Amino acid sequence: MLQKPDRADGGTSLCYVFRSFPSPSRGLRHDLDFPPAIRLVKRYDVRDFFRKPERSSYRISPDGRHLAFLAPAQGRQNVHVQALDEQGVPTGPARALTGEAERDVGGFFWKGPGHILYIKDFGGDENFHLLSVPLDGTSEPTDLTPYDGVRADVVDDLIDDDAHVLLSHNRRDPQVFDVFRVEVATGREELIAQNPGNITGWATDHDGRLRLAVATDGVNNTLLYRDSEAEEFRPILTTDFKETVAPLFFTFDNRRIYVSSNRGRDKAALFEFDPHTAREGALIFEHPEVDVSGLAYSNQRKVLTEIGYVTWKAQRQVLDPATAEIYADLESQLRGYEIALQSETRDETRFVVAAYNDRTQGARYLYDAASRKLTKLGEIQPWLLERDMAPMKPVRYTARDGLKIDGYLTLPVGVTPRKLPVIIHPHGGPWARDTWGYNPEVQFLANRGYAVLQMNFRGSTGYGRKFWEASFRQWGRAMQDDITDGVEWLKREGIADPARIAIYGGSYGGYATLAGIAFTPDLYAAAVDYVGVSNLFTFMDTIPPYWKPFLDSMHEMVGDPERDKDMLHAASPVFFVDRIKAPLFVAQGAKDPRVNKDESDQIVAALRARGVEVEYMVKDNEGHGFHNEENQFEFYAAMEAFLAKYL
Numbered sequence: 001m002l003q004k005p006d007r008a009d010g011g012t013s014l015c016y017v018f019r020s021f022p023s024p025s026r027g028l029r030h031d032l033d034f035p036p037a038i039r040l041v042k043r044y045d046v047r048d049f050f051r052k053p054e055r056s057s058y059r060i061s062p063d064g065r066h067l068a069f070l071a072p073a074q075g076r077q078n079v080h081v082q083a084l085d086e087q088g089v090p091t092g093p094a095r096a097l098t099g100e101a102e103r104d105v106g107g108f109f110w111k112g113p114g115h116i117l118y119i120k121d122f123g124g125d126e127n128f129h130l131l132s133v134p135l136d137g138t139s140e141p142t143d144l145t146p147y148d149g150v151r152a153d154v155v156d157d158l159i160d161d162d163a164h165v166l167l168s169h170n171r172r173d174p175q176v177f178d179v180f181r182v183e184v185a186t187g188r189e190e191l192i193a194q195n196p197g198n199i200t201g202w203a204t205d206h207d208g209r210l211r212l213a214v215a216t217d218g219v220n221n222t223l224l225y226r227d228s229e230a231e232e233f234r235p236i237l238t239t240d241f242k243e244t245v246a247p248l249f250f251t252f253d254n255r256r257i258y259v260s261s262n263r264g265r266d267k268a269a270l271f272e273f274d275p276h277t278a279r280e281g282a283l284i285f286e287h288p289e290v291d292v293s294g295l296a297y298s299n300q301r302k303v304l305t306e307i308g309y310v311t312w313k314a315q316r317q318v319l320d321p322a323t324a325e326i327y328a329d330l331e332s333q334l335r336g337y338e339i340a341l342q343s344e345t346r347d348e349t350r351f352v353v354a355a356y357n358d359r360t361q362g363a364r365y366l367y368d369a370a371s372r373k374l375t376k377l378g379e380i381q382p383w384l385l386e387r388d389m390a391p392m393k394p395v396r397y398t399a400r401d402g403l404k405i406d407g408y409l410t411l412p413v414g415v416t417p418r419k420l421p422v423i424i425h426p427h428g429g430p431w432a433r434d435t436w437g438y439n440p441e442v443q444f445l446a447n448r449g450y451a452v453l454q455m456n457f458r459g460s461t462g463y464g465r466k467f468w469e470a471s472f473r474q475w476g477r478a479m480q481d482d483i484t485d486g487v488e489w490l491k492r493e494g495i496a497d498p499a500r501i502a503i504y505g506g507s508y509g510g511y512a513t514l515a516g517i518a519f520t521p522d523l524y525a526a527a528v529d530y531v532g533v534s535n536l537f538t539f540m541d542t543i544p545p546y547w548k549p550f551l552d553s554m555h556e557m558v559g560d561p562e563r564d565k566d567m568l569h570a571a572s573p574v575f576f577v578d579r580i581k582a583p584l585f586v587a588q589g590a591k592d593p594r595v596n597k598d599e600s601d602q603i604v605a606a607l608r609a610r611g612v613e614v615e616y617m618v619k620d621n622e623g624h625g626f627h628n629e630e631n632q633f634e635f636y637a638a639m640e641a642f643l644a645k646y647l
Helices: 046-050 321-333 440-447 465-469 478-492 508-519 536-541 545-557 565-570 573-579 597-609 629-646
Strands: 056-060 066-073 076-084 090-096 107-111 115-120 129-134 152-156 164-169 178-183 189-193 199-204 210-216 220-225 234-240 245-250 257-261 269-274 279-285 292-298 303-310 314-318 338-344 350-357 360-368 373-379 392-398 404-410 420-424 451-455 496-506 526-530 584-589 615-619
Touching (some): 046 440, 046 629, 056 107, 056 338, 066 090, 066 107, 076 115, 129 152, 189 210, 210 245, 210 545, 245 269, 245 292, 257 279, 269 292, 279 303, 303 321, 314 321, 321 338, 392 478, 404 440, 404 478, 440 451, 451 478, 478 508, 496 508, 496 629, 508 526, 508 573, 526 629, 536 545, 536 565, 536 597, 573 597, 584 629, 597 615, 615 629
Parallel strands (some): 420 451, 420 496, 496 526, 526 584, 584 615
Antiparallel strands (some): 056 066, 066 076, 076 090, 107 115, 115 129, 178 189, 199 210, 210 220, 245 257, 257 269, 269 279, 292 303, 303 314, 338 350, 350 360, 392 404, 404 451
8 A cells, every 4th residue: 555565475375266367248247137025135244354363363373283373362373383293283282472562463484493583663654663572481571672762674584594584674764665684583684785875685696695676766676786796786788667577586597587567568477587698488387368476495395386476366377296285185175265374393394374255364374285184273253154144246347448348246144135335345456456255344344234345446456567567657547437437337237226336445545435436426425545545746745764765766657746747736636625515534553654644634724724524543652553353343443333324
């Protein structure tokens, strides 16, 4: 949501099913026929959709002797550990390793068999710190980045070095990140590479040596390379930001690089890349309709295992027989569910497996590859019955300029889909996308009797360069038209009651919400803006310092405040509050580093100055979205009451 792309999480295996995007005749229909109502569905309490699981985020230790997971402690989600017996079955009591009381642990991973590393921020400020805690509990967590106002990121977890991790942080300069080798037991750090001021990303080879970097001048990106750490980085390839040659990881001999590249093509594909010639070599995989950027490998066997991409849902192409055998066995044992390998032992004999679909977060299992035994660890949300949840259906409609827009329609269960109240739910980013799968917000709204339409408007990622570039300088214009055209499609299909349509979104989706009620005021009966942008001038003036290197490209994608003053004014909802008719509910985190609280303050103040009452919820201990359970409960309960009042 309104953030620069983050480094891919190499610690999580890909989850994909190899299928092509269905044609309209195979399920993407313009004229939707649905069965009549057949049964009543339980109305669940709002908290049931958003309360934290008793156990989740399972990770097996590298030696297979322990299981780590998140569970409640101190009123928050904290890391717990439990022993595993020789058969891989949890045994004995679980114990808490962390004691965070202000916010949930943001994420964690094993560092060798003896430590766990986890991240935390402070009230949603996204200044993430990395902390280390020993498995034996003999000492308190050690903050590996104990600096106020500093943001850290893991460059390489150094899987073959149990004592150290490579991380970057911006202590020296808030705009740039230097790289350090840090001892996980003590926090002692050693500078590995100092950022000259223009590097926005770093990468290592399979031996943990820092050999790649990406630099930017704001518009052009340069790939830097060196054969060894004894050498200086040298530029090998420069492209403008619209053309991507994204390094994934080195080949196993550390001589070439696997990349996702759209150079000279519309859809990104996977290639081998020669850093000495700066040319793409062997094509690994391409898809005719979508970008391909996911590639996984076995660290133990040194082979590529699977390719990932997203059509209407996450898909995979399995590359080696051992991985194919594992998936085939899991799919035979867990029929009706998507399968993901989420964690594995160092010898890759035991795995944590997720089984889920669009109607449930499902269950997690331990899987022994030799015996093919599955041991159930638990359901994520056992209090929500799968049969009561609503299927998410892929749909496609045509925008006014002929562009095909893919989306997802979720209809309430047990209700005839005619003249329904509808929630239009545009995603954040905007250079992101929605995909098929379980979504607690969508299920909550469907359970309340609302149909929910999500759409991948132009600019949504994964559909190729042309589709992405079609969004440039189109905030409040063609991008918004794509959303409006989705509403009109639902009305033509007879699904939507024209008098009962609301729009709700967060981040860019919050901007689209405000744009919707300002620029198409007769279309919506109510609106919920969640950490959304209202003024494009002040938004770009208050971005975090580590976004500053990307400001020139943002100006090209959104608009330049000087050269495009009239355009940005016309696209900023705060200047058109006199057009707004729909009741509005605004929610904002006070410490939001991406969309400053002033964005919400402005729209609320402007409407109240006209005598228009606006519901406004501000949480002082939140940032870009609400993460604390009690705040989520309050927000969604207030949203429920608000929508019920006006729809």
